[in-house]
Amino acid sequence: MAGFRSLARQVRDPGCDTALRRYSLRKCLERFAPYGHRATWDHLCRRHRFGPEDRELDPGRLVAALDELEEARAVWLAYEERFAARRRREKHEGLRGLGALDAWHRRVWGGNGVVRCGDPAVHPSDPLPEVLRRLIGALERGPGEACPVCAGPRIEWAGPGDPYDPWLGPVCGDCGVGVPRAVLTSGALARARGDRSRPLASAA
Numbered sequence: 679m680a681g682f683r684s685l686a687r688q689v690r691d692p693g694c695d696t697a698l699r700r701y702s703l704r705k706c707l708e709r710f711a712p713y714g715h716r717a718t719w720d721h722l723c724r725r726h727r728f729g730p731e732d733r734e735l736d737p738g739r740l741v742a743a744l745d746e747l748e749e750a751r752a753v754w755l756a757y758e759e760r761f762a763a764r765r766r767r768e769k770h771e772g773l774r775g776l777g778a779l780d781a782w783h784r785r786v787w788g789g790n791g792v793v794r795c796g797d798p799a800v801h802p803s804d805p806l807p808e809v810l811r812r813l814i815g816a817l818e819r820g821p822g823e824a825c826p827v828c829a830g831p832r833i834e835w836a837g838p839g840d841p842y843d844p845w846l847g848p849v850c851g852d853c854g855v856g857v858p859r860a861v862l863t864s865g866a867l868a869r870a871r872g873d874r875s876r877p878l879a880s881a882a
């Protein structure tokens with residue numbers, strides 16, 4: 679299986695035909711896709727103005743999309759390195775890790791689905807590196823009350839059958855990202871769960 683870097687080289691290769699370069703960009707998303715594969719693709723298509731079936735596609739747009747994706751990946755991998763180094767230090771000092779946060783990091787290690795968007799058409803429109811910097815800021819600061827990406831206060835709860843399934847957890851009602859539980863206070867989590875149970879209770 680080709681790695682991110684060799685796929686990126688193909689996207690930039692003027693000797694490859696445009697359809698292959700677009701295919702390689704899409705394959706890059708199997709290695710790194712902060713919103714999940716489909717939502718990240720939708721974001722890149724909209725932001726760099728190309729369609730999935732665009733026949734007259736300007737390859738420069740594919741390269742611009744790749745630039746954005748690569749920068750976001752560098753931001754995230756640098757954070758993961760810092761996180762891993764901190765954990766090694768803490769282990770050395772005999773401190774136990776935070777179970778839930780460690781489990782979350784293991785699940786998204788490498789940057790897939792760190793802010794998963796269950797509905798591929800609903801995601802932030804800001805540049806990916808900026809979105810990841812905001813998320814990392816929130817992870818390093820500790821729990822807060824609002825969405826770490828758009829600062830929106832409407833945190834909802836996705837459940838079975840929602841487009842976010844199997845995410846099953848807090849989702850921003852404004853920008854659409856699945857919010858890691860570690861960046862929300864227990865009060866914000868309880869409020870989000872309450873919003874979920876209210877309509878179910880009234881239907882019973």
Ligand SMILES: [Zn+2]
Nearest residue numbers: 825828850853
């Ligand atoms: Zn948001």
